[in-house]
Amino acid sequence: SVTIETPTTGGALQTDRIMIRPDPYQAQYLPEVRWSEELPVMVQTLMLRSLEATQALRYVSRRPLGAGGDYAIVTEVTDFQAEIAEPDQPVTVRLRMTVSLVRESDVQIVAARSFAASAQSPTSDITDLIGAFDAASDTMLRDFVSWAVGALGRRL
Known part of the structure; x- marks a missing residue:
């Protein structure tokens, strides 16, 4: 069984607001x-949900609701932001996470990997941006699930 811990983030991402970066040193919402x-x-x-959908694992839970698992993610x-390079130009949605x-x-890290994905939004319109966030997260989650199921399969 696997327990998925709540991810950690930097302060700017610890919110329910959608972050945009007009430049690398500035965060707005x-x-x-x-x-x-x-x-x-x-x-x-x-x-x-992505791991559960594979039906490859006996039990997938989260803390604090789930019991401790054999492994924790x-x-x-x-x-996890939209990056605006120039006005009237496509917007890049950029996602990155590191997973252990x-x-x-014995609280030993048995595998670790970084995952990243990006997608272009033709405009900064919210509908276009959410489509780009969906596309990037689908790619990143697909890569994560493939890695996690493979890494767990070698250990179970």
């Missing part, structure tokens, strides 16, 4: 638009 949950919980939910989300697979019995 889209006005009047929010994720359905704070970003770490939303990413945890997406990871959990510990994640740090470092990028930890054996619960």
